[in-house]
Amino acid sequence: MGTHVHSLIERVVKGGVVDKQPIDIENSINLAMDVINGIRTRFPGGHEGVEDRVGLDAYDLAEVWGTMDYRYIVYGHSLFAVDYKNGVIPVPADSPQLLTYALGAAGKFLDDFQQITTCVIQPNALEGPPVKWHTMTPWQLRHWLDHVLRPAIAEAKSPHARAIPGEYQCRWCPAKSNCPEYRDKSLAVAKLEYKALVGNQTPVIPSPEEMTPEQLADVYTKLPLLTDWIKHVQAVVASRLEKGKPVPGYKRVAGKNKRSWRDEEAAKQFLLDNTPNEVMEEDMYSKPTFLSPAQAEKLIPRTSWKDLSEFVELTPGKPAIVPESHKKEALTSSMDEFKKHIKTQYTQEKSQ
Numbered sequence: 432m433g434t435h436v437h438s439l440i441e442r443v444v445k446g447g448v449v450d451k452q453p454i455d456i457e458n459s460i461n462l463a464m465d466v467i468n469g470i471r472t473r474f475p476g477g478h479e480g481v482e483d484r485v486g487l488d489a490y491d492l493a494e495v496w497g498t499m500d501y502r503y504i505v506y507g508h509s510l511f512a513v514d515y516k517n518g519v520i521p522v523p524a525d526s527p528q529l530l531t532y533a534l535g536a537a538g539k540f541l542d543d544f545q546q547i548t549t550c551v552i553q554p555n556a557l558e559g560p561p562v563k564w565h566t567m568t569p570w571q572l573r574h575w576l577d578h579v580l581r582p583a584i585a586e587a588k589s590p591h592a593r594a595i596p597g598e599y600q601c602r603w604c605p606a607k608s609n610c611p612e613y614r615d616k617s618l619a620v621a622k623l624e625y626k627a628l629v630g631n632q633t634p635v636i637p638s639p640e641e642m643t644p645e646q647l648a649d650v651y652t653k654l655p656l657l658t659d660w661i662k663h664v665q666a667v668v669a670s671r672l673e674k675g676k677p678v679p680g681y682k683r684v685a686g687k688n689k690r691s692w693r694d695e696e697a698a699k700q701f702l703l704d705n706t707p708n709e710v711m712e713e714d715m716y717s718k719p720t721f722l723s724p725a726q727a728e729k730l731i732p733r734t735s736w737k738d739l740s741e742f743v744e745l746t747p748g749k750p751a752i753v754p755e756s757h758k759k760e761a762l763t764s765s766m767d768e769f770k771k772h773i774k775t776q777y778t779q780e781k782s783q
């Protein structure tokens with residue numbers, strides 16, 4: 432999905448058009464274009480690049496590179512490094528990836544700029560705004576390069592580099608297929624023994640009901656890593672089988688066929704001719720669904736949002752689980768509610 436949205440945005444940025452898309456994808460494209468057109472309008476005459484390979488060759492770090500979604504450069508003035516994220520885990524605008532892209536886009540001209548801005552467009556982020564900005568001076572970016580990135584790269588290259596597994600850093604790491612730390616941490620999550628997985632024994636996964644609160648918290652924290660590891664195992668198995676390499680007990684088969692109309696008009700006529708009289712043409716179409724408030728807001732100016740809210744009913748969202756440090760206040764548990772109810776009743780009875 433993310434790759435698909437990226438390619439659609441790339442096409443629109445380059446002046447192309449895209450076919451009608453599902454509303455959430457259209458909203459994502461519109462949001463990205465609002466950001467990009469905003470930059471273009473505020474800083475006319477800049478040079479832009481889409482899906483460019485940017486590397487840190489100018490800083491003697493040629494091995495560090497990436498493909499940048501969008502950059503906009505007004506030489507001697509401003510540089511924008513923009514990244515689109517389709518995922519839900521919020522990514523800050525000053526993430527190492529974005530700062531590295533900004534360095535790569537600036538190249539040897541870094542000190543000529545007055546300001547460098549990184550931007551993350553993340554319409555599906557679980558929390559925080561869908562567009563985040565981070566503006567810094569060339570000095571601040573160079574300081575990060577010299578005091579954070581260079582030491583980290585030096586350590587990564589050393590034979591005694593610590594391998595510290597984590598969801599973010601391991602996701603795209605090419606070494607993860609052979610990384611014992613990544614494997615051990617992933618397996619430790621569910622307390623599985625590696626020997627049990629490769630032997631004939633059935634791995635014993637503890638029942639969550641029988642785990643202590645501390646064990647639950649520990650596993651819950653590591654779930655993203657385990658999920659990533661599972662996806663990686665699936666991808667490697669699929670890739671091995673595709674290349675004709677064996678994976679004992681498994682084979683590749685054709686997927687389930689998907690049916691679609693070859694000629695929608697001809698199919699409709701056939702249905703009309705062959706169904707009982709009470710079936711009308713409109714019965715051939717699914718009912719259109721009305722826009723959600725969030726989608727409707729995209730159609731009207733921001734100044735009218737307040738008036739629109741009169742038509743909106745707020746239903747409390749499903750409770751979410753977040754780290755204790757999160758700024759939102761904790762909900763009371765059902766047991767707390769029950770105790771409160773009993774206490775109120777007791778106080779009322781006593782006062783009668």
Ligand code: SF4
Nearest residue numbers: 596601604607610613
């Ligand atoms: S997979 Fe291993 S080497 Fe790669 S980032 Fe994770 S811990 Fe480090």
